[in-house]
Amino acid sequence: MGLMGDAVRTQGLFKRFGQQVAVGGVDLIVPRGSFAGLVGPNGAGKTTTLGMVTGLLRPDGGRAEIEGHDVWTDPVGVKSNIGVLPEGLRLFERLSGRELLTYNGRIRGISPEETRRRADELIQVMDLVESQDKLVVDYSTGMRKKIALAAALLHNPRVLFLDEPFEGVDPVSANTLVDVLRRYTSSGSTVIFSSHVMDLVERLCDWVSVMNRGQIVAQGPLTEVRGERTLNEAFLQLVGARGNGEEGLSWLGSPTA
Numbered sequence: 001m002g003l004m005g006d007a008v009r010t011q012g013l014f015k016r017f018g019q020q021v022a023v024g025g026v027d028l029i030v031p032r033g034s035f036a037g038l039v040g041p042n043g044a045g046k047t048t049t050l051g052m053v054t055g056l057l058r059p060d061g062g063r064a065e066i067e068g069h070d071v072w073t074d075p076v077g078v079k080s081n082i083g084v085l086p087e088g089l090r091l092f093e094r095l096s097g098r099e100l101l102t103y104n105g106r107i108r109g110i111s112p113e114e115t116r117r118r119a120d121e122l123i124q125v126m127d128l129v130e131s132q133d134k135l136v137v138d139y140s141t142g143m144r145k146k147i148a149l150a151a152a153l154l155h156n157p158r159v160l161f162l163d164e165p166f167e168g169v170d171p172v173s174a175n176t177l178v179d180v181l182r183r184y185t186s187s188g189s190t191v192i193f194s195s196h197v198m199d200l201v202e203r204l205c206d207w208v209s210v211m212n213r214g215q216i217v218a219q220g221p222l223t224e225v226r227g228e229r230t231l232n233e234a235f236l237q238l239v240g241a242r243g244n245g246e247e248g249l250s251w252l253g254s255p256t257a
């Protein structure tokens with residue numbers, strides 16, 4: 001039974017790669033309608049956690065639920081409810097942007113007319129009208145993000161997962177993406193995105209989960225996690241700002257002998 005009110009809920013989620021524990025018992029909670037940020041240093045386990053939550057990676061232990069559907073016993077219930085902007089933006093390179101959306105509409109069982117209507121709007125909003133017939137392989141990094149986001153939104157998922165959605169996106173397009181995502185969450189849908197950019201998370205998110213070394217070290221409303229500090233300060237305290245050896249690297253920048 002899923003708890004009402006949570007878009008995502010995991011219990012003791014666990015994953016190891018050989019000897020390495022990547023995710024060591026994670027209880028991730030994201031309330032419905034949140035604009036949620038998942039943050040943590042490199043190697044904290046964010047991608048591995050999101051992989052297990054979205055059904056791409058099989059957990060070694062624990063459970064994950066999306067909108068009350070168990071990710072591993074009810075994969076269809078889960079997959080029809082989610083959209084994913086994949087890590088590394090694996091897309092069908094030999095389709096045009098327009099064709100990619102048409103294809104997505106078809107595999108999601110949306111009628112051709114409705115798919116065309118939604119694709120038209122998404123292409124317009126993402127400012128891809130002029131490049132809609134170009135092959136995805138010829139898109140820039142930012143254009144790839146935008147068409148991938150359009151593809152992830154086309155079936156109007158309840159929960160949207162985004163891995164570093166703003167990386168390589170120009171400021172004008174970033175504002176557009178933010179507007180689209182805000183509109184999306186204000187109607188009760190949920191966005192979860194991973195990011196290293198604390199200012200962005202602080203500006204956009206109303207909910208934050210902080211991971212470190214495979215564990216959740218803080219989680220809750222942004223204002224509570226941040227307290228009186230900036231999110232960046234809170235983050236550095238939570239994950240233990242490592243004094244990375246000021247005494248090291250003495251050779252760096254000094255004239256060679």
Ligand SMILES: Nc1ncnc2c1ncn2[C@@H]1O[C@H](COP(=O)(O)OP(=O)(O)OP(=O)(O)O)[C@@H](O)[C@H]1O
Nearest residue numbers: 017020021022040041042043044045046047048049
């Ligand atoms: N396929 C894999 N095989 C072996 N080790 C892995 C694999 N995937 C992840 N790991 C290890 O699991 C740990 C967590 O990695 P993960 O990619 O989930 O971190 P992350 O928080 O997403 O990091 P980043 O911010 O750098 O993307 C790391 O120590 C990583 O080396």
